[in-house]
Amino acid sequence: MFGIVRNRGRVRAALALAVVTVVTGCGALGATGPGASPGGNGLEKTTLKVSILPTTDLAPFWLAQDEGYFQAEGLTVESVIAASGQASLTKSISGDADIAFSTYPPFFTARSTGAADMQLVADATSVNAKSNAIVTVPNSPVKTIADLAGAKIAITAKNTASDLLTRSVMQDHNVDFGKVKWVLIPLPGIAAALQQGQADAAYLPEPYITQAAQTAGAIPVIDINTGATQDFPLTGYGATRKWVQENPKTLAAFQRAMQKATHDALFDRAKVEPLLVRFAKIDEDTAKLLTLPGYGSILDSRRLQRVPDLLLQLGAIPSPIDVNSMIGPQAGR
Structure with a gap:
């Protein structure tokens, strides 16, 4: 957290x-x-x-x-x-x-x-540093940013900040987002979706990062405040x-x-x-x-x-x- x-x-x-x-x-x-x-x-x-x-x-x-x-x-x-x-x-x-x-x-x-x-x-x-992140949970197959290729990633909607910043960070790390299964979920429901395996990882801003850590044990895969999105x-x-x-x-x-x-x-x-x-x-x-x-x-x-x-x-x-x-x-x- x-x-x-x-x-x-x-x-x-x-x-x-x-x-x-x-x-x-x-x-x-x-x-x-x-x-x-x-x-x-x-x-x-x-x-x-x-x-x-x-x-x-x-x-x-x-x-x-x-x-x-x-x-x-x-x-x-x-x-x-x-x-x-x-x-x-x-x-x-x-x-x-x-x-x-x-x-x-x-x-x-x-x-x-x-x-x-x-x-x-x-x-x-x-x-800001640590204010937005791609997160996962301990039982997810996603452990590193490389694991995001082909994963189920929760965002709020296509062509939103959650979508664009996630793709940009993956691109910075040479991770192919072409085969990602994008799961569209409103922010308040993302922590539960991670817990239930509906998504392997998710883009979250605060306060949802802290809340997901408390309720679902969510942990960061990568901070959005890096590279092209710093x-x-x-x-x-x-x-x-x-x-x-x-x-x-x-x-x-x-x-x-x-x-x-x-x-x-x-x-x-x-x-x-x-x-x-x-x-x-x-x-x-x-x-x-x-x-x-x-x-x-x-x-x-x-x-x-x-x-x-x-x-x-x-x-x-x-x-x-x-x-x-x-x-x-x-x-x-």
């Missing part, structure tokens, strides 16, 4: 400094910029619906709600629970939500297929281009609140753990033990370009996508 998350030295410090800088700059904008005054004056809308999934990636979002950062920006933010990243995206496209939280692949596949013209509006998480952009927030164009001040208010909350989450784990217990329905012991993802809020096009590039490489999209064309305006920049 993976241990408690630790700071990542100079890289994490540099990220934290960048967040602090942006938050400080946004504070100045909030005082003098158009439509950014407290109480929602000038905002196109003051009630915001955000479709989310109850995962550890949402800690800064819950923190922004709990600490009143949205309220300070004049926003009332309502959570709309979605069953998956794709379902979350669909709620944004249909108008049931203003902003959608998801892993990154659905945003790019929607753009590639013409299903929706989505813009990315805020970062959320990246793969520090890989994992989740973010998006909205339709139409919504972004019609609500620039509301979007900026949301971004400022998220930047401040992300800063807090990076520096104070004690604020994060109770939120995971309350909102992600994780028990206190798991919240203390699990490895947190790498939190972020500012969208970096060079970093995010890795996502559509991997989608293209693995055949999940038919043609290249320039990330710059999908990044919306960001408060403080």
